[in-house]
Amino acid sequence: MLREVQRSVRTALLGGDPAAAEALVAGNAVAAAERLLVHRNNAQLSLIGVLAADFPVTRRIVGADFFTAMARQFVFAHPPLRPELLAYGGELPDFIAGFPPARPLPYLADVARLEAAVKGSYFAADAVSLRPADLAGLQDEVAAELVLALHPSVRIVASPFPILTLHRANRADRAAVGRVDTTAPGETVLVSRIAAEVTLDAIGPGDAAFLTAVGAGRPLIDAAAAACLADPAFDLQASLTLHLVHGTFAGTGSRGWPHRQDLSP
Amino acid sequence: MPRTPSRPLARPLSNPLGIAAALAGAVAAAAVAQPAQAQEGQERCYGITRAGENLCENAFQGHSCAGQATQDFHGGDWVLVPAGTCEEMQGALEPYDGINDTPPA
Numbered sequence: 001m002l003r004e005v006q007r008s009v010r011t012a013l014l015g016g017d018p019a020a021a022e023a024l025v026a027g028n029a030v031a032a033a034e035r036l037l038v039h040r041n042n043a044q045l046s047l048i049g050v051l052a053a054d055f056p057v058t059r060r061i062v063g064a065d066f067f068t069a070m071a072r073q074f075v076f077a078h079p080p081l082r083p084e085l086l087a088y089g090g091e092l093p094d095f096i097a098g099f100p101p102a103r104p105l106p107y108l109a110d111v112a113r114l115e116a117a118v119k120g121s122y123f124a125a126d127a128v129s130l131r132p133a134d135l136a137g138l139q140d141e142v143a144a145e146l147v148l149a150l151h152p153s154v155r156i157v158a159s160p161f162p163i164l165t166l167h168r169a170n171r172a173d174r175a176a177v178g179r180v181d182t183t184a185p186g187e188t189v190l191v192s193r194i195a196a197e198v199t200l201d202a203i204g205p206g207d208a209a210f211l212t213a214v215g216a217g218r219p220l221i222d223a224a225a226a227a228c229l230a231d232p233a234f235d236l237q238a239s240l241t242l243h244l245v246h247g248t249f250a251g252t253g254s255r256g257w258p259h260r261q262d263l264s265p
Numbered sequence: 266m267p268r269t270p271s272r273p274l275a276r277p278l279s280n281p282l283g284i285a286a287a288l289a290g291a292v293a294a295a296a297v298a299q300p301a302q303a304q305e306g307q308e309r310c311y312g313i314t315r316a317g318e319n320l321c322e323n324a325f326q327g328h329s330c331a332g333q334a335t336q337d338f339h340g341g342d343w344v345l346v347p348a349g350t351c352e353e354m355q356g357a358l359e360p361y362d363g364i365n366d367t368p369p370a
Binding site: 224245 | 280281284285287288290291292293294295296307345
């Protein structure tokens with residue numbers, strides 16, 4: 001009985017046929033329909049509010065009206081699967097990619113993907129970053145086969161569009177929205193929360209390939225090879241220096257990791 | 266298997282010596298660089314954030330997390346700042362319910 005009640009109320013809240021739920025509401029039928037509508041509005045608006053809070057840049061690009069209309073469609077298509085608002089909205093970027101009214105803005109889904117990464121990074125586990133001294137004095141073979149772990153907050157978002165420039169130009173705290181050339185070269189963004197705040201940094205294709213390989217558990221020698229394939233000008237020492245200073249690495253993996261994997265497809 | 270880069274590298278990255286040299290160089294360079302993370306030596310500073318710029322929860326307005334502050338310079342919203350600089354910026358080290366009437370410029 002409880003399950004049927006929950007199912008019928010859920011149907012009514014998410015835009016379906018409210019008849020079954022109306023029959024369950026005590027009092028006369030007209031009042032029941034109106035009261036359910038109030039509840040339905042509240043449920044939808046709270047979910048739309050979560051999306052607006054988590055995707056402020058996306059919202060600013062399309063405007064509040066477009067965003068709210070799109071978010072409402074998203075709520076119908078993707079009702080919450082877990083009783084946690086924190087976990088809600090992860091599918092919005094893919095939804096935007098397939099949302100016909102957003103087609104004139106082909107970069108919008110990737111901007112939303114970047115915002116989802118920012119949220120994921122913010123709520124990721126804490127970890128103490130490796131200090132340079134932790135990696136000092138390694139023998140040559142040990143250094144080559146070293147497996148590094150990325151800080152749990154590290155996310156990499158690659159796009160054929162200038163998503164970081166778009167993100168910076170449309171942050172909620174910027175008064176004036178500068179013009180962005182959306183045909184500019186694509187950007188790959190390293191998202192991380194090493195100290196208290198999430199930071200966004202543009203990285204090159206070599207660095208992105210390097211971190212992706214490191215994140216997949218590849219030893220340094222293989223990660224460096226992957227980076228050189230992506231960008232022949234990749235400079236391993238410069239990249240390692242940057243990431244040791246930034247705090248991108250949070251530990252070393254086991255020496256027994258399978259190494260010298262074939263990187264070709 | 267296309268492991269060979271299309272042009273010669275200054276430092277060969279396909280052998281252990283090149284990797285070890287790069288790592289040793291990076292360790293030396295990073296050791297003298299200013300570390301980006303400074304979790305020690307920071308303090309929570311209340312009342313100096315603009316709407317949407319706060320870090321975590323506000324005890325008075327009921328929002329629970331980063332970026333959700335809806336008012337400028339509310340005494341319940343905080344950011345992390347270098348220790349010792351909060352009061353210089355007209356902030357407070359303890360939360361309070363109200364708006365900072367002497368906000369930072």
